[in-house]
Amino acid sequence: MHSEERIAQAKEAVNLLKKFPNVVFCGDMNWDENLDGKFPLSDGWIDAWADLRPGENGWTYDTVSNPMLSCNRPLQKRLDRFICNLCDFKLSAINMIGMEAIPGVSYMKEKRVRKRVRKLMLPVLPSDHYGLLLKVNIQ
Template sequence: MGKNLVAVTTHLESPTPQGMNSEERVAQAKRALHRLNRCTNVVFGGDMNWDEVSDGPFPLDGWADAWTALRPGENGWTYDTKTNQMLIGNFLQLQKRLDRFICKLADFKLIDINMIGMEAIPGLSYRNKRMELPVFPSDHFGLLLTICLMQ
């Protein structure tokens, strides 16, 4: 008999110049995990816009953060104005782990997680106010999560 797996994506409230929206983002995360908690096997991922400095630790409550579980001690910055050349020239120097996979798995196990989209798209560029810059797949690096069914 097969096992069900629920995969959910999100984009939690973004920080804005008017405010960091931390209270709303924390409430959204807690609400989502509360609703998903009834499922046995869940992968909840996406642009969480999460910043431990302003938001505190992610409210895991029995869930696992795939990056910290599989790559302890590695920064996992998916938004990095120093590494993502498409963001060079931004007035803010930011390195944040905004994107995550939060998992609750009874019948599956975490195998691997990798950052993707860290290479410029060959032959594409754009001009900002000062210089020609390469185009990356996104302003965020992506995450690729590998899980497998436990035997």
């Protein structure tokens, strides 16, 4: 998907959801602040990671730290988001999960390096993206 489409979809989603008093809009949005800019938040909406962990990168797709992706080119992005508009609740914490390999599970990846094919045994994590776990409390 292209940046213009992603931005238009984000704006439309926030606009459609604004009529509800308590909304958590989340998932793999493939949001890339370098291409898309800041997520388009209307009044009252917050980005949970930015609000609860200011200054932390929050990369949910990270070929540097995720050993399952270690033979890919370096790419670090905060593709996954929790966008919230809450009247009766407050954000308490957000944590990254799924950062550990599944014990005893691995896969073979073939990587071409200068016309040679190398076979690499890599660990398997729950996903190629790290997950986010948001804790919300009643106000």
